Amino acid sequence: MANNNNREPIIICRGVNKWFGNFHVLKDINLEVMPQEVVVIIGPSGSGKSTFIRCINRLEEHQEGQIIVDGIELSHDVRNIAAIRSEIGMVFQQFNLFPHLTVLQNITLAPRYVRRQPRRIADEVALQLLARVGIPEQARKYPAQLSGGQQQRVAIARALAMQPKIMLFDEPTSALDPEMIKEVLDVMKELAQSGMTMLVVTHEMGFAREVADRIVFFDEGRIVEMGPPEHFFNNPQHERTKLFLSQIL
Amino acid sequence: MSLPESERNVYVAPPEPPPSRRPPVTTVGVLGWMRHNLFSSWPNTLATLVTAAFLVWFVQAFVRWSVENAQWGVITNNLRLITSGLYPRAEIWRMEVTAALLVFLTGLGLGIWARVARSVFVIVLVVLGAIVFVPLIGARIPEPTIYVLIEPQRTPSSFVFLGYRGEELRVELDPLTDLEDVNTRQIGYVESQSRATWSTQARAAATGQLDLADHNLELSVRLLDRSGSPVAVRGAPVQARSTPDALGGSFTVELPRDGWYVLHVERNDEDRDNNTGYAWLRIDGVELFSSLEAAAIARQAEYGPPPDVERPLFAEDRAYRFEGTRTFGEFVSLQLAPFLSRIARESFIGAALFANGWVIGTLGKHEKRVRRAAILGWALAGPVILVILYGVQGSRTLPIVTTSAWGGLLLTILLTLVGITASFPLGVALALGRRSELPVIKWTCTLFIEVIRGVPLITILFMAKLIVPFFWSALSSLDLTVRMMIGLTLFSAAYLAENVRGGLQIVPHGQLEAARALGMNPFLTTSLIVLPQALRAVIPAIVGQFISLFKDTSLVAVVGLFELVGIVDTIVSGQPIYRPYQREAYIFIAIIYFVISYAMSDVSRRLETSGAGSVRG
Numbered sequence: 001m002a003n004n005n006n007r008e009p010i011i012i013c014r015g016v017n018k019w020f021g022n023f024h025v026l027k028d029i030n031l032e033v034m035p036q037e038v039v040v041i042i043g044p045s046g047s048g049k050s051t052f053i054r055c056i057n058r059l060e061e062h063q064e065g066q067i068i069v070d071g072i073e074l075s076h077d078v079r080n081i082a083a084i085r086s087e088i089g090m091v092f093q094q095f096n097l098f099p100h101l102t103v104l105q106n107i108t109l110a111p112r113y114v115r116r117q118p119r120r121i122a123d124e125v126a127l128q129l130l131a132r133v134g135i136p137e138q139a140r141k142y143p144a145q146l147s148g149g150q151q152q153r154v155a156i157a158r159a160l161a162m163q164p165k166i167m168l169f170d171e172p173t174s175a176l177d178p179e180m181i182k183e184v185l186d187v188m189k190e191l192a193q194s195g196m197t198m199l200v201v202t203h204e205m206g207f208a209r210e211v212a213d214r215i216v217f218f219d220e221g222r223i224v225e226m227g228p229p230e231h232f233f234n235n236p237q238h239e240r241t242k243l244f245l246s247q248i249l
Numbered sequence: 250m251s252l253p254e255s256e257r258n259v260y261v262a263p264p265e266p267p268p269s270r271r272p273p274v275t276t277v278g279v280l281g282w283m284r285h286n287l288f289s290s291w292p293n294t295l296a297t298l299v300t301a302a303f304l305v306w307f308v309q310a311f312v313r314w315s316v317e318n319a320q321w322g323v324i325t326n327n328l329r330l331i332t333s334g335l336y337p338r339a340e341i342w343r344m345e346v347t348a349a350l351l352v353f354l355t356g357l358g359l360g361i362w363a364r365v366a367r368s369v370f371v372i373v374l375v376v377l378g379a380i381v382f383v384p385l386i387g388a389r390i391p392e393p394t395i396y397v398l399i400e401p402q403r404t405p406s407s408f409v410f411l412g413y414r415g416e417e418l419r420v421e422l423d424p425l426t427d428l429e430d431v432n433t434r435q436i437g438y439v440e441s442q443s444r445a446t447w448s449t450q451a452r453a454a455a456t457g458q459l460d461l462a463d464h465n466l467e468l469s470v471r472l473l474d475r476s477g478s479p480v481a482v483r484g485a486p487v488q489a490r491s492t493p494d495a496l497g498g499s500f501t502v503e504l505p506r507d508g509w510y511v512l513h514v515e516r517n518d519e520d521r522d523n524n525t526g527y528a529w530l531r532i533d534g535v536e537l538f539s540s541l542e543a544a545a546i547a548r549q550a551e552y553g554p555p556p557d558v559e560r561p562l563f564a565e566d567r568a569y570r571f572e573g574t575r576t577f578g579e580f581v582s583l584q585l586a587p588f589l590s591r592i593a594r595e596s597f598i599g600a601a602l603f604a605n606g607w608v609i610g611t612l613g614k615h616e617k618r619v620r621r622a623a624i625l626g627w628a629l630a631g632p633v634i635l636v637i638l639y640g641v642q643g644s645r646t647l648p649i650v651t652t653s654a655w656g657g658l659l660l661t662i663l664l665t666l667v668g669i670t671a672s673f674p675l676g677v678a679l680a681l682g683r684r685s686e687l688p689v690i691k692w693t694c695t696l697f698i699e700v701i702r703g704v705p706l707i708t709i710l711f712m713a714k715l716i717v718p719f720f721w722s723a724l725s726s727l728d729l730t731v732r733m734m735i736g737l738t739l740f741s742a743a744y745l746a747e748n749v750r751g752g753l754q755i756v757p758h759g760q761l762e763a764a765r766a767l768g769m770n771p772f773l774t775t776s777l778i779v780l781p782q783a784l785r786a787v788i789p790a791i792v793g794q795f796i797s798l799f800k801d802t803s804l805v806a807v808v809g810l811f812e813l814v815g816i817v818d819t820i821v822s823g824q825p826i827y828r829p830y831q832r833e834a835y836i837f838i839a840i841i842y843f844v845i846s847y848a849m850s851d852v853s854r855r856l857e858t859s860g861a862g863s864v865r866g
Contacts (some may be wrong), residue, residue: 059762088767096763100781109777110767162767171284 008071010035010166010197016054017067018048025051026062027222035165037108038198040208043218044096044244049201052218053168056090070165086114089159093171095151097143097158103130103138107158115162122161129157133187149180153187160191168190169200206246209233217241276649317574321584323830324837325591331838334656336812343637343647344659345595349602351662354630356603357623360610363855373600376454380589380596387396390578392536394437395562395569398447399514399528407473407558408512410535411708412504419533420512421499422491424466424526426586431455435529438537438574441826444570450527456722458575465518466491466526474554475537490517491528508552535562536570537583570829580757618745631670638663638692652730652731658841660730664812671738676745677784681775683750694746701743707804709736709865714808733805750789784855792853804844813838 009032018026023047026054033039041049054060056067058074058081067074069084098106107126111117117125130136133153135146143151150174159167169188173181185207191197192211202208206227208215217225219241225232225241236242275281287297295633315321324331333344397408399422407670412418425431431451453459470478472487479486482502489498502600504510562569575583578820638659640649655663701709713736714729764774784791817838821831826830 044324057766061764080433082768088766090763090766092759092763092766094757094759096757098760098763098782099786110769113773113777114558114768114770158767159512 007035009033010068011071011199012068014206016052016055016062018051018060018062018064018069022155022205025221027220029065029223031216031223031226033166033197033199035197036195037213038192038196038200038211039214039216041201041213041218041243042203042205042208043224047218049077049218050170053170053199053201056166056168057085057090059090065105067209068106068228086162087164088168089162089164089167090168091152091155091170091172092176095143095148095155095175097151097155099143102140102142103135103146103154106143106154107161110158111161114233126157126161128156129160132160132190133157147180148176149183152176152180152184156184156187156191166197166199169198169202170204171201173202173204203248205233217244219244276637290851307608308459311441316577318571319584319833320571320830321588321833321837323820323827323834325584325588327827328591330657330816330820331813332657334816335654336656336659337650337654340648340650343640343650347637347659349598350630351607352599353602354623356606356625356802357610358627359852360607360612361614361620361623362610363852364858366855367725370826373603377596379601380593383581384586384590384593387582392534393571393575393579393583394435395532395535395537395671396435396439396443397530397532397560398440398443399526399530400443400446400450401516401526402446403511403560404468406514406560407514407561408532408560409555410510410512410532411552411555412508412510412535412564414506416504416508417501417534418504419499419501420470420472420489421531421533422468422470422497422528423488423531424468424491424496424528426461426496427467430461433529434573435531437571437671438569439572441570444572447527461527466496466528466797467493468498468526468528469515469517470498470500471513471515472500473511473513474512475553477511477556480510487638489783492517505506509555511556511558532562534678538560614639634663652728655730655848657816658813660810660812661799661802664805665795665799666735667734668737668741668798668802671734672741672745672798673791675738675742677749677780679742681755683746684753698743698746703739704803706740707742709806710804710808712736729808730810733808733810736799737802737805741794742799744794745791748787748794749783751753751790752785752787753779755786757772760769788853788857792849796849798845799849800842800847813841 011031011033013031016026016029017024029052031039041053051060055062055074056069062074069128070087072080073086074080074084097103098109101109104126107129108117108119108122111122111125114120118242127136127139130139133156135150135153138146138150138154143154146154156167156172171186172188176184181204182191185204187205188198188200189211200207200212210229212229215229216223216225217232217238219240225236225238232241233245236245273305275284288294321653329338329341331340336344399406421431423430431454450459454461457588467490469488469490474480479488479702480502481487482505487502489500491498514533516526547565571583609619610623637647638650639652640647642649678693679698682690683698685691685694710733713732717732719725726837760778760782769777802812803814806818809815811819817834819828821834827834
């Protein structure tokens with residue numbers, strides 16, 4: 001995992017502020033993420049954690065501050081946004097697979113049309129990824145024919161197919177039946193071990209404790225507390241963190 | 250079961266689940282379905298019975314009318330007009346090539362992209378079987394009697410007909426001498442002019458202005474062959490005579506050979522009388538061809554041209570009309586068989602081409618080359634068809650046929666095809682434009698859609714015809730047919746845009762986010778993610794719009810184009826002998842409209858349930 005303090009951070013957020021209308025969702029967020037680091041973001045609903053990671057690949061726009069991903073600053077420049085998005089993979093709570101395409105087509109679509117890979121190569125990569133997430137036999141099926149856990153694993157494979165440097169996970173297990181959560185978390189663990197930089201919004205404390213290099217606790221649009229898991233779970237400093245942990249553990 | 254006290258609140262199922270049993274008999278199968286759907290409660294039972302009674306009554310009344318009374322000859326005799334309008338006779342082959350192309354491409358397309366139910370093939374085979382066998386059966390059913398009035402103004406006169414060796418011909422003279430005869434009903438074909446004349450005379454007789462008893466009738470009917478010499482059997486000429494002493498006469502003869510015959514009617518009392526005797530001439534055993542032309546086409550090669558006489562026994566030329574009620578056999582032989590034999594050749598060629606295309610499409614479904622060829626074929630079909638139908642300036646094989654000569658089913662289908670292919674992209678573009686983030690585009694599209702949707706189609710067509718060229722002189726040189734195509738396209742596009750917009754709205758926002766997160770630009774997102782889902786979701790609405798468009802093409806009749814409705818209107822109002830048969834003609838085109846509309850909606854249902862993404866999440 002991440003012991004690369006000599007390297008440059010891959011994500012830099014400086015004084016990020018965002019409003020929905022008059023509502024101040026993100027307040028002065030400062031965060032740096034190192035390559036290969038796994039950062040788990042936790043916090044109560046409505047605390048702005050999802051909005052924050054959606055800002056990182058510009059699905060939401062921040063209004064103040066700087067977000068720099070892999071040396072490129074997010075701005076209104078369309079080319080920057082396209083460049084950054086192709087570096088960042090994202091996995092959604094609701095999977096968001098394309099229902100009109102087969103699993104294989106879901107995975108190869110972006111490599112073929114955005115990266116302009118030849119179909120043969122894209123298919124090969126896709127089948128390898130499906131094997132990696134443990135469902136090589138489902139390539140020809142449509143998403144609706146798969147279980148929730150399988151769909152989410154396809155979504156992970158789809159994001160990986162673009163060979164991103166960073167993966168964002170927005171509550172990837174929240175829409176799953178309890179029986180299927182583990183299979184998705186296992187894939188994520190394997191991904192973390194392989195050295196992927198990951199930002200994960202989740203309520204799975206076991207996963208956070210086991211996999212995270214750093215835990216960031218959000219409340220009311222700001223970062224309340226941040227630190228390695230042992231510190232965070234065993235020795236929280238802020239009252240709000242203590243309250244939150246006392247309610248979920 | 251007795252349990253120890255401590256285990257009373259615990260239940261554990263036996264290790265094996267009980268075996269599955271069949272449901273009760275009255276809840277499954279036809280019986281169960283009927284019980285559940287038709288007779289579930291007394292209001293439902295009542296509704297079922299009332300509806301069934303009404304349906305039975307209606308269907309029975311309609312079938313009776315079409316079998317016993319309707320005169321479908323108006324269709325059989327005008328098929329060319331109905332299918333291709335005033336398209337020049339010599340150039341009809343271009344129509345046929347067009348139809349062949351479309352039929353083949355349709356078969357190919359269905360083979361590749363849609364499942365065609367086995368029932369469709371069964372229906373086609375049944376229809377083809379009927380086309381073969383009904384005319385064969387029809388030929389064996391005896392022809393009904395033909396009645397013509399022998400009246401002073403039109404004697405002597407001759408009737409020409411086609412006879413076959415060994416067929417029995419019976420001719421009977423029935424002089425009209427008293428009031429009884431006035432009201433005798435003829436059952437069979439009655440020459441319209443005879444009927445009109447007789448009605449006048451009968452009225453005069455009934456009011457006493459004409460005394461039928463006064464008249465001597467000395468008539469003779471002789472059977473002549475094609476060259477005009479009398480036909481004789483065993484040396485005696487075949488003839489029937491009616492004299493004042495022995496009123497009425499008849500003869501029955503077995504025709505000696507195939508060929509044209511003439512019945513020659515003469516008066517023998519002209520020197521003694523005022524020429525005022527009437528008689529019905531009743532002829533049995535003669536085939537009444539629908540027209541002299543049809544007979545000539547069918548038989549001229551064998552028997553040479555018919556002798557030129559004033560009263561041929563052919564329905565079209567003198568408008569023979571069936572009086573009384575037909576039997577089912579007569580319906581088959583007189584109405585169904587001629588129609589089916591008329592369309593036999595085209596149907597078989599069409600079916601063969603369709604089957605050919607379908608087989609190629611089905612076998613080549615997964616071959617990229619076949620699919621490409623089919624797409625290319627459809628893409629090229631439009632221009633190719635237009636060139637074939639319109640022609641090339643100065644060409645001898647494809648002389649120009651102006652669009653004003655296009656008509657009938659041809660024009661209806663062309664208007665529909667052009668409307669569909671042009672309005673679909675336009676409609677999608679308008680729908681996307683209406684959801685655009687750029688206000689100017691959004692407002693323009695919205696304004697266009699709302700204005701078009703707020704105006705009746707007929708108004709748009711009149712504007713295309715009259716008003717637009719007035720303001721914009723460049724358009725006045727544009728052909729009326731083309732202007733109608735533009736009008737229909739714009740109208741259809743506005744409605745399609747609203748349908749497509751409905752589809753765009755149901756694509757979840759998450760799909761856009763996923764596409765954007767994968768680095769897809771707006772164009773890729775729209776064309777690969779949004780539109781495929783949106784369009785598939787609204788296939789029924791889109792096809793519904795296309796069906797509307799197909800039916801709406803009938804409105805161009807009002808602005809003066811002769812498409813299906815326009816041409817039928819022309820037939821029944823322009824040709825006096827068909828004026829009484831408007832019902833038959835309009836019912837026939839209603840059937841055409843229905844069959845095509847139904848086929849379209851059936852294909853749309855198959856598209857919905859087949860191919861990629863039919864399983865929806």
